[in-house]
Amino acid sequence: MTSQTPIEYLRSQDERHIEDLLEYARIPSVSAQSQHAEDLQKAAHWIANRCRHAGLTVDIHETPTHPIVVARTPNPEPGKPTFLVYGHYDVQPPEPFELWTSPPFEPRREGRNVYARGISDNKGQHLAHINAIEAWLQFGQPLPCNITLLIEGEEEVGSTSLLKFLPEHAQELACDAVVISDNGIPSLKHPTLTYALRGIAAIEIRVDGPDRDLHSGIFGGSLDNPAMVLCQMLAQMRDTKGRITVPGLYEDVQKLSAYERRQMAKLPSNPDKYRRFLGVPQLFGEKGFTPEEQRTARPTFEINGLTSGYQGEGSKTIIPSWASAKITLRLVPDQEPRKIIAAVKKHLQRLCPKTVRLTVRHGHGGKPYLVDPTGPLAQAALRAIQAGFGCEALLAREGGSIPIVSAFKEHLGADSLLIGMALPDDNPHSPNEKLSLDAYAAGMRMSVHLWEELAAAMA
Amino acid sequence: MTSQTPIEYLRSQDERHIEDLLEYARIPSVSAQSQHAEDLQKAAHWIANRCRHAGLTVDIHETPTHPIVVARTPNPEPGKPTFLVYGHYDVQPPEPFELWTSPPFEPRREGRNVYARGISDNKGQHLAHINAIEAWLQFGQPLPCNITLLIEGEEEVGSTSLLKFLPEHAQELACDAVVISDNGIPSLKHPTLTYALRGIAAIEIRVDGPDRDLHSGIFGGSLDNPAMVLCQMLAQMRDTKGRITVPGLYEDVQKLSAYERRQMAKLPSNPDKYRRFLGVPQLFGEKGFTPEEQRTARPTFEINGLTSGYQGEGSKTIIPSWASAKITLRLVPDQEPRKIIAAVKKHLQRLCPKTVRLTVRHGHGGKPYLVDPTGPLAQAALRAIQAGFGCEALLAREGGSIPIVSAFKEHLGADSLLIGMALPDDNPHSPNEKLSLDAYAAGMRMSVHLWEELAAAMA
Numbered sequence: 001m002t003s004q005t006p007i008e009y010l011r012s013q014d015e016r017h018i019e020d021l022l023e024y025a026r027i028p029s030v031s032a033q034s035q036h037a038e039d040l041q042k043a044a045h046w047i048a049n050r051c052r053h054a055g056l057t058v059d060i061h062e063t064p065t066h067p068i069v070v071a072r073t074p075n076p077e078p079g080k081p082t083f084l085v086y087g088h089y090d091v092q093p094p095e096p097f098e099l100w101t102s103p104p105f106e107p108r109r110e111g112r113n114v115y116a117r118g119i120s121d122n123k124g125q126h127l128a129h130i131n132a133i134e135a136w137l138q139f140g141q142p143l144p145c146n147i148t149l150l151i152e153g154e155e156e157v158g159s160t161s162l163l164k165f166l167p168e169h170a171q172e173l174a175c176d177a178v179v180i181s182d183n184g185i186p187s188l189k190h191p192t193l194t195y196a197l198r199g200i201a202a203i204e205i206r207v208d209g210p211d212r213d214l215h216s217g218i219f220g221g222s223l224d225n226p227a228m229v230l231c232q233m234l235a236q237m238r239d240t241k242g243r244i245t246v247p248g249l250y251e252d253v254q255k256l257s258a259y260e261r262r263q264m265a266k267l268p269s270n271p272d273k274y275r276r277f278l279g280v281p282q283l284f285g286e287k288g289f290t291p292e293e294q295r296t297a298r299p300t301f302e303i304n305g306l307t308s309g310y311q312g313e314g315s316k317t318i319i320p321s322w323a324s325a326k327i328t329l330r331l332v333p334d335q336e337p338r339k340i341i342a343a344v345k346k347h348l349q350r351l352c353p354k355t356v357r358l359t360v361r362h363g364h365g366g367k368p369y370l371v372d373p374t375g376p377l378a379q380a381a382l383r384a385i386q387a388g389f390g391c392e393a394l395l396a397r398e399g400g401s402i403p404i405v406s407a408f409k410e411h412l413g414a415d416s417l418l419i420g421m422a423l424p425d426d427n428p429h430s431p432n433e434k435l436s437l438d439a440y441a442a443g444m445r446m447s448v449h450l451w452e453e454l455a456a457a458m459a
Numbered sequence: 460m461t462s463q464t465p466i467e468y469l470r471s472q473d474e475r476h477i478e479d480l481l482e483y484a485r486i487p488s489v490s491a492q493s494q495h496a497e498d499l500q501k502a503a504h505w506i507a508n509r510c511r512h513a514g515l516t517v518d519i520h521e522t523p524t525h526p527i528v529v530a531r532t533p534n535p536e537p538g539k540p541t542f543l544v545y546g547h548y549d550v551q552p553p554e555p556f557e558l559w560t561s562p563p564f565e566p567r568r569e570g571r572n573v574y575a576r577g578i579s580d581n582k583g584q585h586l587a588h589i590n591a592i593e594a595w596l597q598f599g600q601p602l603p604c605n606i607t608l609l610i611e612g613e614e615e616v617g618s619t620s621l622l623k624f625l626p627e628h629a630q631e632l633a634c635d636a637v638v639i640s641d642n643g644i645p646s647l648k649h650p651t652l653t654y655a656l657r658g659i660a661a662i663e664i665r666v667d668g669p670d671r672d673l674h675s676g677i678f679g680g681s682l683d684n685p686a687m688v689l690c691q692m693l694a695q696m697r698d699t700k701g702r703i704t705v706p707g708l709y710e711d712v713q714k715l716s717a718y719e720r721r722q723m724a725k726l727p728s729n730p731d732k733y734r735r736f737l738g739v740p741q742l743f744g745e746k747g748f749t750p751e752e753q754r755t756a757r758p759t760f761e762i763n764g765l766t767s768g769y770q771g772e773g774s775k776t777i778i779p780s781w782a783s784a785k786i787t788l789r790l791v792p793d794q795e796p797r798k799i800i801a802a803v804k805k806h807l808q809r810l811c812p813k814t815v816r817l818t819v820r821h822g823h824g825g826k827p828y829l830v831d832p833t834g835p836l837a838q839a840a841l842r843a844i845q846a847g848f849g850c851e852a853l854l855a856r857e858g859g860s861i862p863i864v865s866a867f868k869e870h871l872g873a874d875s876l877l878i879g880m881a882l883p884d885d886n887p888h889s890p891n892e893k894l895s896l897d898a899y900a901a902g903m904r905m906s907v908h909l910w911e912e913l914a915a916a917m918a
Contacts, residue, residue, distance in 0.1 A: 209739055217857075217859025222733075222742055222751075223744070228694075228697060234694075235691040278669045281813060283682055284683035294680035302675045303686035303690070306689075328774060355739060
């Protein structure tokens with residue numbers, strides 16, 4: 001134990017932190033590929049050892065697939081709040097190899113970036129927290145809170161073992177909040193707290209007409225066309241202003257507060273660059289909202305797939321027997337997947353003519369997620385981010401879902417604070433994944449401040 | 460030469476006509492299957508011999524695939540009109556064999572039906588004409604017209620050789636009208652002259668959005684969905700009254716005359732039986748027209764296929780990069796395929812938002828066809844049908860296209876009279892194809908009268 005402040009200690013360990021990162025990234029812990037099963041074990045033990053070295057007590061829980069590592073700050077004090085840091089040591093498959101500039105498991109340092117599979121998603125991000133906790137533990141003063149680290153090896157393949165482990169170990173994982181650093185920020189100058197995620201509701205619509213494909217010459221004109229009926233029904237689900245027309249759909253949508261909109265407006269935005277990135281001739285979204293708001297804070301009705309009749313070369317002169325569409329709606333707080341699916345189904349049934357038979361099948365549903373951005377935990381996180389990154393921390397929403405966030409809410413009753421360190425060009429899930437060493441260092445500093453800020457907020 | 464009238468002669472030859480039919484039907488002349496090449500030759504020579512035996516002069520024209528048989532009544536008289544009878548000796552593949560009650564090329568006689576592949580489509584129908592012409596030729600009085608028979612072996616595979624042969628032999632095939640018995644009638648009590656066919660115009664529509672499938676969570680809401688755009692455009696092509704909304708589409712549509720509508724109303728009609736036959740919960744078509752009119756005398760806009768995004772099991776949360784639809788419009792006299800395609804394309808371009816890129820590709824086009832139902836040839840044919848079948852002959856339109864009819868019009872400048880002998884349960888192209896021996900006999904009698912009636916009409 002030294003008298004170095006955690007921040008001073010971090011600075012003194014800079015090169016070691018990078019070396020650790022490279023060593024961890026060399027383990028090809030690809031959870032999707034069974035030939036890497038031993039590498040998953042190796043990664044689990046590597047990170048467990050790293051936690052032990054940091055001064056944490058560690059348990060490795062074997063599962064039918066890959067171990068779950070649980071590490072804790074020593075001598076937990078019941079009077080102090082407890083926070084749980086979530087991460088995963090498994091990585092995406094690196095293929096296609098030929099698109100990598102250097103081998104995916106031979107980390108390459110170039111300036112202030114390190115290139116390797118899994119270095120940003122998620123090895124570097126949870127390692128930053130461990131480094132920060134170590135910095136606290138070597139300090140003369142006690143940590144202001146208890147910290148549990150939960151690091152799994154199946155995030156990229158659906159977290160099957162963890163979703164079973166969570167309810168079984170709810171008591172020992174009990175915490176006041178979860179901290180997840182597994183997402184991104186717009187830039188080093190725009191670090192963010194992600195305080196809301198969209199939910200999802202999936203349905204499949206099928207319209208059945210004649211009991212077989214019919215000759216469009218002999219019969220066409222005297223019966224309805226299921227593909228046309230499907231198009232006409234789907235066409236009526238969204239108006240020209242980009243609003244979903246399902247009655248009641250917006251009933252439970254939380255309005256964006258002036259504070260939220262101001263915060264979101266500070267995020268870097270370049271609509272034309274964004275348009276070019278998407279490869280579309282023109283952006284489109286719900287009138288009255290910015291693209292950032294549209295894609296994160298507003299519900300959507302999206303056709304994911306259409307299938308009907310003949311799809312091969314040339315033409316086939318049929319009235320198809322059926323037509324189907326795969327649909328997902330993105331939901332925002334406080335929309336309920338079940339309620340939304342029921343509303344959509346009812347609307348479709350009302351729109352469907354009697355000339356066909358309609359079937360609506362429910363798919364999966366996931367609730368939207370929101371941590372009150374003005375609440376003490378969110379504000380504490382914002383202060384820590386600001387201190388760590390050295391510039392104003394912004395609030396952001398994300399358009400997608402992070403299923404584990406809902407699982408933590410359900411099984412531990414805890415909110416999650418999403419504090420990313422990844423940059424937009426980090427290429428997670430793509431060739432040439434990288435991590436910015438500046439983001440890595442800022443993340444560590446943020447983590448040092450975070451425990452103090454969160455503990456103070458809970459006091 | 461006897462003094463038997465043609466009708467008397469036909470009666471006397473009844474059993475031989477059936478035996479001939481069975482013999483012809485035993486030849487497995489499947490044009491789609493190369494292992495049957497010799498059988499096609501066999502069928503061509505069989506029908507050529509049958510024509511010679513009937514007293515006709517015959518030429519067998521070899522082609523790169525299957526021969527074309529041309530037979531003529533002897534000593535053509537330039538002062539008399541000339542009519543051309545078209546038929547085909549090739550048949551559809553018989554598969555699936557297991558659905559046949561008896562082997563497809565072992566004709567089975569059951570009551571007044573004979574079951575065999577190709578017996579209705581088209582062997583029995585052109586054989587009836589040959590039998591009738593033979594009956595004329597054995598008669599003491601000269602035939603009132605010259606007759607040319609043109610029998611090909613590739614009708615079921617696109618008539619490639621004939622479509623080359625026609626312009627090359629236009630002079631020797633010159634005629635005042637073509638007679639084609641290769642279609643059906645509603646019942647033996649409702650024999651018909653088919654005086655109109657619908658044309659066709661095929662297009663393929665593709666809507667391109669983002670240059671790759673995009674994550675519907677991360678981006679959804681800020682860009683348009685190509686599948687939704689496609690649905691919204693297609694939905695606007697037809698209104699709730701079943702009318703196509705493309706401006707100018709009905710401009711050249713010939714109105715049905717009161718006479719035509721009266722005639723069509725006499726055709727047997729049982730909407731509920733028809734609905735059950737189609738397997739739909741409710742019929743649908745353009746308001747103000749009967750189902751028979753809708754499916755034969757009115758244009759249609761039919762979606763033949765839809766393709767977009769993910770079509771596999773479960774869901775995939777994407778905004779698809781593109782969506783496409785295969786479309787065919789059925790056209791009625793006097794709509795022009797090119798004009799209609801241009802009008803549809805223009806309408807689609809007007810409807811398409813700037814958020815996507817639209818591509819419209821032209822497919823094949825075929826003109827609609829009409830013989831004036833009140834003209835002398837049609838009226839002569841109606842009288843012959845009435846005399847042959849022994850009941851009122853009706854006028855009918857067909858909803859499909861018969862490409863060879865357009866070819867005769869183009870290369871020989873001749874109208875076609877479509878006088879079918881097939882019944883609705885004859886199963887052409889399906890297992891257990893059959894021919895009614897009563898229809899066969901009525902067809903022969905009709906043909907005997909036809910030459911007299913047509914010649915008189917031309918006088």
